[in-house]
Amino acid sequence: MTDSQAVPPPPTPSSPYLPRQARIFVAGHRGLVGSAVVRRLTAEGHEVITRDRAALDLRDAAGTAAFLADVRPDAVVLAAAKVGGILANSTQPVPFLEDNLRIQLSVIAGAHAAGVARLLFLGSSCIYPKHAPQPIREDALLTGPLEPTNEPYALAKIAGICQVQSYRRQYGAAYISAMPTNLYGPGDNFDLETSHVLPALVRRFHEAREAGRDEVTLWGSGTPRREFLHVDDLADACLTLLAGYDGDAPVNVGCGEDLTIRELAETVADVTGFTGRIAWDTGKPDGTPRKLLDVSKLTGLGWRPRVPLRDGIAATYAWWLARREGEGPADRP
Numbered sequence: 390m391t392d393s394q395a396v397p398p399p400p401t402p403s404s405p406y407l408p409r410q411a412r413i414f415v416a417g418h419r420g421l422v423g424s425a426v427v428r429r430l431t432a433e434g435h436e437v438i439t440r441d442r443a444a445l446d447l448r449d450a451a452g453t454a455a456f457l458a459d460v461r462p463d464a465v466v467l468a469a470a471k472v473g474g475i476l477a478n479s480t481q482p483v484p485f486l487e488d489n490l491r492i493q494l495s496v497i498a499g500a501h502a503a504g505v506a507r508l509l510f511l512g513s514s515c516i517y518p519k520h521a522p523q524p525i526r527e528d529a530l531l532t533g534p535l536e537p538t539n540e541p542y543a544l545a546k547i548a549g550i551c552q553v554q555s556y557r558r559q560y561g562a563a564y565i566s567a568m569p570t571n572l573y574g575p576g577d578n579f580d581l582e583t584s585h586v587l588p589a590l591v592r593r594f595h596e597a598r599e600a601g602r603d604e605v606t607l608w609g610s611g612t613p614r615r616e617f618l619h620v621d622d623l624a625d626a627c628l629t630l631l632a633g634y635d636g637d638a639p640v641n642v643g644c645g646e647d648l649t650i651r652e653l654a655e656t657v658a659d660v661t662g663f664t665g666r667i668a669w670d671t672g673k674p675d676g677t678p679r680k681l682l683d684v685s686k687l688t689g690l691g692w693r694p695r696v697p698l699r700d701g702i703a704a705t706y707a708w709w710l711a712r713r714e715g716e717g718p719a720d721r722p
């Protein structure tokens with residue numbers, strides 16, 4: 390059990406930006422982030438509106454605008470996106486660029502046309518330059534070249550920030566952007582080809598132990614540093630921002646600490662009970678060397694991360710095992 394499950398976060402005070410009775414459309418509600426945001430908003434007593442992708446493809450601007458005009462939510466959380474780890478980003482640049490641009494255009498423009506007063510757009514820490522000074526402040530945006538493995542995705546996200554800022558500037562819309570670091574938790578993608586590193590490691594070590602293998606090969610050199618935030622902490626941050634932030638600049642969301650991929654691997658091996666050797670396939674990309682976020686803007690609003698990394702990994706491992714036993718293959722559709 391994670392800390393956040395054991396002790397519920399304090400209720401967010403009712404705010405002019407997000408009244409207690411606000412009806413909120415969460416785009417991407419089946420994903421890692423969207424499902425956590427739905428849990429958190431529901432716990433706060435909000436009415437949450439969702440649509441499955443089969444009923445509404447958010448790349449369809451006309452369909453999305455019609456849906457939003459019909460439902461008229463008070464607020465939108467845009468957590469729908471084409472998302473994946475370093476390999477998926479490298480091998481599928483077209484949907485990482487185009488799907489994300491199209492989803493953002495549909496949802497943000499559709500929300501404004503429907504009179505939606507409040508919107509939170511989720512970007513990613515990969516928007517910052519590859520060699521940005523660490524920890525990375527929000528004003529590092531557009532100060533240098535991007536990391537090539539996820540440049541199409543990063544450019545789509547930068548366009549999303551600019552779109553939000555443009556609606557603020559031209560129409561005075563109270564739309565805002567958050568830039569989360571690498572996330573993990575229940576609801577994550579455990580497909581080894583498309584996932585991020587943390588769920589991939591959980592699965593690799595578990596399956597190696599189960600099969601009695603004494604070596605696991607991971608990607609890259611193990612030297613890049615990453616910051617990992619539990620998705621329940623991210624959901625709390627989304628509430629903090631929706632209730633208390635109305636600025637032009639995106640706001641970083643991270644835990645303020647990072648570690649090497651090798652250190653992460655050792656922790657995950659320990660949690661999953663794998664005692665064999667860890668090998669590194671240096672033919673696979675490392676990606677950006679480091680992307681630790683400066684989170685002083687968010688902590689200045691009173692938010693704090695609550696889930697320690699090791700506890701969060703153990704809870705995520707338990708979630709994946711339970712889901713696997715209950716529902717067959719752990720991969721998402």
Ligand SMILES: NC(=O)C1=CN([C@@H]2O[C@H](COP(=O)(O)OP(=O)(O)OC[C@H]3O[C@@H](n4cnc5c(N)ncnc54)[C@H](OP(=O)(O)O)[C@@H]3O)[C@@H](O)[C@H]2O)C=CC1
Pocket residue numbers: 416417418419420421422423441442445446447448467468469470471472488492511512513514568569570571572573576577578585
């Ligand atoms: N995971 C991470 O480490 C990080 C994530 N983020 C950001 O957080 C947000 C959410 O990411 P995350 O939850 O991890 O991603 P997931 O892949 O877990 O979830 C994405 C969601 O978007 C939905 N979606 C994708 N395309 C469409 C579409 N065309 N129409 C309708 N729905 C669609 C998916 O639907 P379906 O379930 O049907 O596939 C899914 O529910 C993204 O903006 C991402 O950039 C930022 C930093 C790190």
Ligand SMILES: C[C@H]1O[C@H](OP(=O)(O)OP(=O)(O)OC[C@H]2O[C@@H](n3cnc4c(=O)[nH]c(N)nc43)[C@H](O)[C@@H]2O)[C@@H](O)[C@@H](O)C1=O
Pocket residue numbers: 472473474475476478513514515538539542570571572583584585586587589590607608609610613615650673674675676677
């Ligand atoms: C959130 C962020 O996520 C992506 O960036 P990333 O942080 O580089 O992504 P990642 O989690 O996939 O990898 C982190 C590190 O881990 C190493 N690594 C080792 N072994 C495995 C492994 O088995 N799988 C994966 N995926 N990585 C591995 C891997 O080589 C890399 O050095 C962006 O594309 C973009 O989508 C984005 O915004």
